[in-house]
Amino acid sequence: MYPPTGVYWIETASPAAFPRLAGDISVDVAVIGGGLVGAIAARLIKDQGLRVALVEARSVGQEVTGKSTAKITSQHNLVYTRLRNRFGMDGARSYAEANEAGLRKILALAADHQLAADIEIKAAYTYTLLEEHVGSIEEEVQLARELGLPATLAMETGLPFAARAAMRWIDQAQFHPVKFVAGLAATLPGEGSHVFEQSRVLDWDSSRVVTAKGAIKAGHVVMATQLPLGQTGAYYARNYPHMHPVIAGQADPGRVPEGMYISVEQPRHSLRSHRTADGRPFLIFTGPSYKPGHADEARKAFAEIEGFARDHFGVQASYRWTNEDYTPMDGRPFIGWSSRQDGLLVATGFDAWGISNGAAAAMIICDLLTGRENPWADFFDARRLDVAHGAKQFVKGNAAVAAELVGGHLASTPRDAEALSPGEGAVLKINGEKMAVFRDETGQLHSLAAACSHLGCLLGWNEFDRTWDCPCHGSRFGLDGEVIHGPATEPLKTGVTG
Ligand SMILES: Cc1cc2nc3c(=O)[nH]c(=O)nc-3n(C[C@H](O)[C@H](O)[C@H](O)COP(=O)(O)OP(=O)(O)OC[C@H]3O[C@@H](n4cnc5c(N)ncnc54)[C@H](O)[C@@H]3O)c2cc1C
Ligand code: FES
Known part of the structure; x- marks a missing residue:
């Protein structure tokens, strides 16, 4: 049995404080969910001159976004080969462009609003220790380069063990997810726009959201709650959840690798660094997925990632938490107008890559709301029914x-x-x-x-x-x-x- 430690990102951010929704208000757009998707969508919508209300059930940025490893990268393991095989070059290109744009949008928002979000430009690496995956890495690099992504084969990774093969993408980034989301949310209030915390949405339709203490009338409603609520669009039946162990611990400065890393093979190992306000280096790891609610699998997954952190980096976990994301049935996120309820906009199924995908989702949603063309909207269309893949x-x-x-x-x-x-x-x-x-x-x-x-x-x-x-x-x-x-x-x- 483990005593709860809290979540590293939440413990190292100053809490944001926004009021509860009390009473009834009216805005142009209500955004349910103050995670990365909701906060960016709200900011982009406000930038279009619209009045927006961001309504968060708990505290902004502290749910799935605030429990992630917070790599901002368009390198998602071997995703491009998989997408090209399923949806052709056009599909892989849409995903690549959307995620590159999402990555750049986060950096631009942080710069424009001077957010103190510990952004660091880093290289992202996907590596393998097994001969059987070397060809897959080579294929992904070649494809990524055809798609205009900054990929090369890497001989050196900076890891304390030799990889059989690795790919390195330059100009990627990492950040402090809670500081970013809370900081961005803080730019929203004013000129008829609002942020509400501790305000769980209990009922909704395309023009209204209702909490226990108040309601918001809106021209449009965006549901940025990671998985759409209740029965909305039956997305719960088209995505399946997976849970991961996450640990963080102080590292010896001499043993902190320069990049962000993920393995191709299972058991999956992913890691990145972070420096605390007083300059101490931490390493944050996430490990193999398991089914939520299955205690034995959870214990095994924690033992696996803790062993990896200890054996290769000398890191003892001082924080342990779990985090969950959803895999979409056909391997691409659902973004845009909801399947069944016109007027609701949704974004889900990021498969543990929802930082760049999430920023892209916010951009797509903002374009759809304001009637602008978006080049990636068709690929991610949340109304699609052809999910045979x-x-x-x-x-x-x-x-x-x-x-x-x-x-x-x-x-x-x-x-x-x-x-x-x-x-x-x-x-x-x-x-x-x-x-x-x-x-x-x-x-x-x-x-x-x-x-x-x-x-x-x-x-x-x-x-x-x-x-x-x-x-x-x-x-x-x-x-x-x-x-x-x-x-x-x-x-x-x-x-x-x-
Ligand atoms: C272990 C792990 C590591 C990950 N690491 C990375 C990574 O390094 N890079 C990457 O790209 N992706 C990563 N991801 C995925 C990424 O974190 C998520 O896909 C992304 O953060 C989802 O953002 P979101 O805004 O959709 O969800 P959230 O951040 O969960 O935001 C949704 C918000 O909606 C609120 N909400 C829910 N219900 C209601 C309601 N009824 N009323 C009001 N508010 C409500 C929640 O409280 C929450 O704050 C990781 C995922 C996992 C599981
Ligand atoms: S039955 Fe659907 S989340 Fe529990």
Whole structure:
């Protein structure tokens, strides 16, 4: 069992403070969700002379964006070969141009608004230790160069072990994600525009969003909540969630490699550096993916990335947290007008590359709202129904979802609440009901209904963040049952207290 450590990026940023929505207001565009996509979309929309309200359920920048490794790069492992094989050169080119533009947009926004977001220009590396992937890296480099991307084969990586092959893209960047999003959000209020925090949207349509304490009437509504809320566009059934372990720890200055890195092979290793305000170097790592709510897989994934960090870089984790993103069924994000509800704009399915993709999404959304042509909008069109590519993997994923809906998985140990140690949680059967039970440090038990408030899947315990996570579509809930994120908008029902 691990004591919670908090999230490195959240702990090293000064909290932004925006008011709650109280009462009713009217704007041109309401943006639900104050992550990277929402904040950039709101800024671009305001730059078009429109009044915008950014409405955040919790604190701006502190959800998936603020828990990422925050590399700003158009190098997404071997994505271009995959896209070219599925969608031809035009598809790969749209993705490349959109992501390059997204990367440059983040840098431009930081410069224009003088955001203190610890931006550093870095090279991005994808490497392999295995002979079997050397050809794939060579193919990706050649294709990337044809697409105009700054790729070369690299002989040296700066890593403390020899790679069989690596590709190096220059002029990429990394930043402090919470400082960036909070700083950008702070430029929004005024001239009829607003930012609201602690204001969860509970109901919405194409011209209005409703929170517990107020409502916003709007000409358009953008849903920038990572996965669209509730049943919107059934995106929860066209993307599947994957969770990752993330760790950060202080590094010996002599052992900090100069670039940002990711491996081709599994178990996937990704890392980057960051310097604290007082100049101490940290390394931030993320490791192999696993299914949300599956405690055994989580433990294995943390053990794997912690071993990698320790063995190669001498880093001991002083922060541990988990983060989640969604893989779209056909391998390309869904961006633009929603599938079913005209007037709603959405952006989802970034497959753990939502920084550059997210900025591109904000640009596309702003263009669609203001009636301008956008060269990438067709490729990412969120209304597309032809998602046959990747269907095999997706069917497998949906079969697993069905299994979670029917049975779920109960904790094998402990089997009853009395056996829970302080700080431990488990899904247990109590009086015939499946309950999510947690024992706090004072010994008191807290229990909630273990059925996800989205579509009823059985939740699983996340011991690293002390949350209840849904394996089906990735909703996450706090110990108080409140939604952290996901398509769910309602808290968990409270249950019996032991
Ligand atoms: C481990 C990991 C590492 C990653 N590293 C990288 C990386 O290095 N580079 C990269 O490009 N991508 C990376 N990603 C992916 C990237 O972080 C995400 O795709 C991206 O940040 C998503 O941004 P977002 O704005 O859509 O979501 P978020 O940042 O989650 O923003 C959505 C916001 O909506 C709010 N919200 C939700 N529901 C409501 C509601 N009902 N009412 C109001 N507000 C609501 C949430 O609180 C949240 O603040 C990583 C992902 C993972 C899992
Ligand atoms: S997120 Fe859909 S059932 Fe839990």
